[in-house]
Amino acid sequence: MTTAPVRVPETRIPEWTGFDGLVQLISVDGQRTVGCPYWELVADVDGDQLRDLYRDMVVVRRIDAEAMALQRQGELALWAPLLGQEAAQVGSARALRPDDFVFPSYREHGVAYCRGVDPVLMLRLWRGAGLSGWDPATYGIATPAIVVGSQALHATGYALGITLDGATSAALTYFGDGATSEGDIAEAFGFAASYMVPVVFFCQNNQWAISEPVRLQSHASIAQRGQGYGIPGIQVDGNDVLAVLAATRLALARASAGQGPTLIEAVTYRMGPHTTSDDPTRYRSAADDEAWRLKDPLARLSALLHAEGLADDAFVQDVDASADAVAASLRQGCLTMPDPQPADLFAHVYAEPHSLLQQEKEAYEAYLAGFDEGS
Amino acid sequence: MTATLSLGHALNSGLRRAMEHDPKVVLMGEDIGKLGGVFRVTEGLQRDFGDRRVIDTPLAESGVIGTAVGLALRGYRPVCEIQFDGFIYPAFDQIVSQVAKMRYRNEGRVGVPLTIRVPFGGGVGAVEHHSESPEAYFAHTAGLRVVTPSNAADGYRMIQQAIASDDPVVFFEPKRRYWEKGEVDDEGALSEVPLERATILREGSDVTIAAYGPMVATALHAARIAEEEGTSIEVVDLRSLSPVDFDTIEVSVRKTGRLVVAHEASVFCGLGAEVAARISERCFFHLEAPVRRVGGFATPYPASRAEHHFLPDADRILHEVDRCLQP
Numbered sequence: 001m002t003t004a005p006v007r008v009p010e011t012r013i014p015e016w017t018g019f020d021g022l023v024q025l026i027s028v029d030g031q032r033t034v035g036c037p038y039w040e041l042v043a044d045v046d047g048d049q050l051r052d053l054y055r056d057m058v059v060v061r062r063i064d065a066e067a068m069a070l071q072r073q074g075e076l077a078l079w080a081p082l083l084g085q086e087a088a089q090v091g092s093a094r095a096l097r098p099d100d101f102v103f104p105s106y107r108e109h110g111v112a113y114c115r116g117v118d119p120v121l122m123l124r125l126w127r128g129a130g131l132s133g134w135d136p137a138t139y140g141i142a143t144p145a146i147v148v149g150s151q152a153l154h155a156t157g158y159a160l161g162i163t164l165d166g167a168t169s170a171a172l173t174y175f176g177d178g179a180t181s182e183g184d185i186a187e188a189f190g191f192a193a194s195y196m197v198p199v200v201f202f203c204q205n206n207q208w209a210i211s212e213p214v215r216l217q218s219h220a221s222i223a224q225r226g227q228g229y230g231i232p233g234i235q236v237d238g239n240d241v242l243a244v245l246a247a248t249r250l251a252l253a254r255a256s257a258g259q260g261p262t263l264i265e266a267v268t269y270r271m272g273p274h275t276t277s278d279d280p281t282r283y284r285s286a287a288d289d290e291a292w293r294l295k296d297p298l299a300r301l302s303a304l305l306h307a308e309g310l311a312d313d314a315f316v317q318d319v320d321a322s323a324d325a326v327a328a329s330l331r332q333g334c335l336t337m338p339d340p341q342p343a344d345l346f347a348h349v350y351a352e353p354h355s356l357l358q359q360e361k362e363a364y365e366a367y368l369a370g371f372d373e374g375s
Numbered sequence: 376m377t378a379t380l381s382l383g384h385a386l387n388s389g390l391r392r393a394m395e396h397d398p399k400v401v402l403m404g405e406d407i408g409k410l411g412g413v414f415r416v417t418e419g420l421q422r423d424f425g426d427r428r429v430i431d432t433p434l435a436e437s438g439v440i441g442t443a444v445g446l447a448l449r450g451y452r453p454v455c456e457i458q459f460d461g462f463i464y465p466a467f468d469q470i471v472s473q474v475a476k477m478r479y480r481n482e483g484r485v486g487v488p489l490t491i492r493v494p495f496g497g498g499v500g501a502v503e504h505h506s507e508s509p510e511a512y513f514a515h516t517a518g519l520r521v522v523t524p525s526n527a528a529d530g531y532r533m534i535q536q537a538i539a540s541d542d543p544v545v546f547f548e549p550k551r552r553y554w555e556k557g558e559v560d561d562e563g564a565l566s567e568v569p570l571e572r573a574t575i576l577r578e579g580s581d582v583t584i585a586a587y588g589p590m591v592a593t594a595l596h597a598a599r600i601a602e603e604e605g606t607s608i609e610v611v612d613l614r615s616l617s618p619v620d621f622d623t624i625e626v627s628v629r630k631t632g633r634l635v636v637a638h639e640a641s642v643f644c645g646l647g648a649e650v651a652a653r654i655s656e657r658c659f660f661h662l663e664a665p666v667r668r669v670g671g672f673a674t675p676y677p678a679s680r681a682e683h684h685f686l687p688d689a690d691r692i693l694h695e696v697d698r699c700l701q702p
Binding site: 101103130131132135136137142143147150152153154155156157158159160161162164165171183184187188190191194347348349350351352354355356357 | 401427432433435437438440441442443444445446447448449450451465468469472473478479480481482483484485486488517518520540541542571617618619620621622
C-alpha cells in the first residue's frame with residue numbers, strides 16, 4: 001500500500017550545481033514537467049506508487065480534518081493543522097528509509113503517519129492526556145519539538161552518532177520558515193557542516209509563522225541560507241509530491257554517501273490557521289488563500305492520476321472510504337483515551353530514585369487518601 | 376591505590392576512568408582537545424582516546440548541548456564542557472526545555488544521560504562573566520541532577536558517578552579549587568557514597584555550617600578559627616544541590632541547634648533559602664536561633680579587585696555564626 005523506500009545508488013546522485021530555482025516535476029495543472037534532472041531520482045515511481053502517494057495524502061488530510069473537528073467539539077485542547085502541506089510531508093517521509101531517524105516539529109502529523117505511528121497516539125499531546133504519544137525508537141521519529149528549532153540540533157547530534165557508528169543511515173529534521181530565525185538552526189547548520197554529518201534539514205516554508213510572513217524571517221530565500229555554511233540548498237515545490245520525494249532522496253543519498261548535510265526548502269502554504277487558536281483573517285487576505293488553493297497539492301496529484309488514466313471513480317471512492325475508516329478509528333481512540341492519573345505526574349522525571357520527588361509523591365498520595373477517608 | 380592529586384587532575388583521572396569503562400562516553404566542548412580545556416581538565420584525553428571521543432566543538436553552547444542530546448538519543452553518553460559559568464546561558468533552553476524534560480516528555484521511553492561540566496564560582500581574579508554561580512537556576516529545574524565536588528577525592532568519584540547516572544547531571548566544578556590537592560583513592564565501589572548524599576567533613580557540637588563547592592574549604596577554615604575561640608563547628612558538604620540531602624543536615628542541626636548556610640551565589644533565592652526553609656520546617660523545635668545565610672550580594676558579580684567583598688570569607692561566615700550564638 002505504500003511506496004517502497006528506495007536507496008538511491010551513489011552513481012545516480014545528480015551533481016549539485018548551486019541554487020538553481022524551484023524544482024518542480026508536476027505542474028500546477030497536473031502535467032509532468034520536462035527536462036528536470038530530478039526526474040531520474042523518481043524514475044522507479046510507477047502508477048501503483050503514485051496511487052499510494054495519493055492515498056497517503058488523502059488519509060493524512062482526513063486525519064487532519066477529523067482532529068480539527070475534535071478540537072472544535074472540545075475533545076482536543078489544540079490542534080496544529082497540516083492542511084496544504086500533505087505533499088511536503090508525504091513526499092519527504094516516503095523518501096526515508098527504515099533506519100533513518102526523524103526529528104519533527106509539531107505539525108508533522110503526515111510524517112508520523114508515514115512512519116507508521118497510530119494517529120490516535122498523535123492526539124495524546126493535543127488532548128492533554130500525555131506529553132507525547134509514541135516510542136521514538138519503534139517508529140524512527142522523535143517526539144515533536146514545540147520549542148521551534150531545538151530539534152535541528154538533536155538531528156545533527158544524532159547524525160554525528162551515525163557517523164561515529166560507521167552507519168549509512170541519516171537523520172532528517174523538519175522545521176518551519178519561522179524556526180529558521182532561531183539560533184539553534186544556525187548552530188545546527190554550523191555543527192553539521194563542520195562535522196559533515198548525514199543530516200537533512202527539511203524546511204516547510206508555509207509562508208506564515210503564525211501572523212508573520214516569511215519575508216520578515218528572511219531576506220534571502222531559505223534555500224540560500226545554507227550556502228554561507230557550505231550546505232547545498234534545494235528549493236522544491238512543496239505542493240508537488242514527486243518533486244519533494246526526489247529532492248529528499250537526493251539529500252538522503254548525499255548524506256549516506258558521506259557528502260554531508262543538505263538544506264531543502266519545500267515551498268508550500270499553510271491553508272488553515274497556525275493552530276485552532278489562531279485567526280488568519282486578521283493578517284492575510286482571501287486573495288492569498290485563493291491563489292494557493294489553486295495550487296492544492298492533492299488536486300494536482302489527482303489531476304495527474306486522472307490525466308494518465310491511473311485513477312477512476314472506484315479508486316477515488318475506495319481511497320475516501322479508507323480515509324473515513326481511519327478518521328472513525330481516530331475519533332473512537334480519542335474519545336476513549338484515558339486521562340493521566342496522579343501517580344503519572346511523578347513518573348519518569350528521573351531514571352533513578354530521587355529523594356525529593358519520592359517525598360512529594362508520598363505526601364500528595366497521603367493528601368488524596370485523606371479525601372477517601374472522609375467520604 | 377592512593378595518590379595525592381589536585382582537583383583538576385582528579386577530575387581528569389575520573390574522566391579517563393569513565394571513558395575506559397564505557398566506550399559510549401564521549402567528551403564534547405570548546406578547546407577540550409589539543410589544549411585540554413582552558414583549565415586542562417581534559418588534558419591528554421584526545422591524545423589517548425582520539426578525536427572521535429574527545430570532540431572539539433564550534434563556539435556555540437546551545438549547539439554543544441543540543442548535539443549532545445542527539446548523540447544521547449543515538450545511545451552515546453556525552454560529557455559536555457561549558458567553558459565558564461557565565462557562558463552557560465546560551466545553552467539554557469536546551470538544558471531546561473530539552474535535557475531536563477526529555478525523559479518526562481517521552482514517558483520514560485527515552486533518556487538523555489548527559490553530564491554537563493561547568494567550572495563555576497569566583498576568587499580567581501577573572502574578568503566579568505567568568506566567576507558566576509548559576510547553580511540555583513538548574514537546581515530549580517525538575518529533571519536535572521545538580522552536584523558539585525569540593526575536593527579531589529569527591530571530584531574523582533563524583534564525575535564517574537555523574538557519567539554513569541542515567542539522569543542528566545549538571546556538574547559544577549569549583550574553579551578556584553582546581554589546584555588544591557587531596558588524597559584520592561581509586562579503589563572501592565563508586566556507590567560507597569551515593570551521589571546525592573551530603574557528607575560531614577568536620578564534626579562539631581555548637582553550630583552547623585552547610586556549604587558546597589568552593590565554599591567548603593572556606594567553611595572548614597572558619598571552623599578551625601572558631602575552634603581556637605572555643606566554638607565547635609560541624610561542617611556539612613552538601614555535594615548534591617538537586618536533590619539536597621536534607622536528612623544529613625537535619626541530623627546535624629538536631630545536634631547543634633544552629634545552622635549557617637554559605638555559598639558564593641547571591642543569597643536571594645539561592646540554595647541557602649531552600650535549605651533554611653526545609654530545616655526550619657524539620658527542626659523548628661530543635662533550633663536555638665534562626666537559620667542564617669551568607670553569600671553574594673544582590674548585585675551582579677563585581678570587578679575582580681572588589682570580589683573579596685562579594686565572596687564570603689571565613690570572617691563573614693563567623694559573623695553569621697556569632698549571630699546564631701547570640702541571636
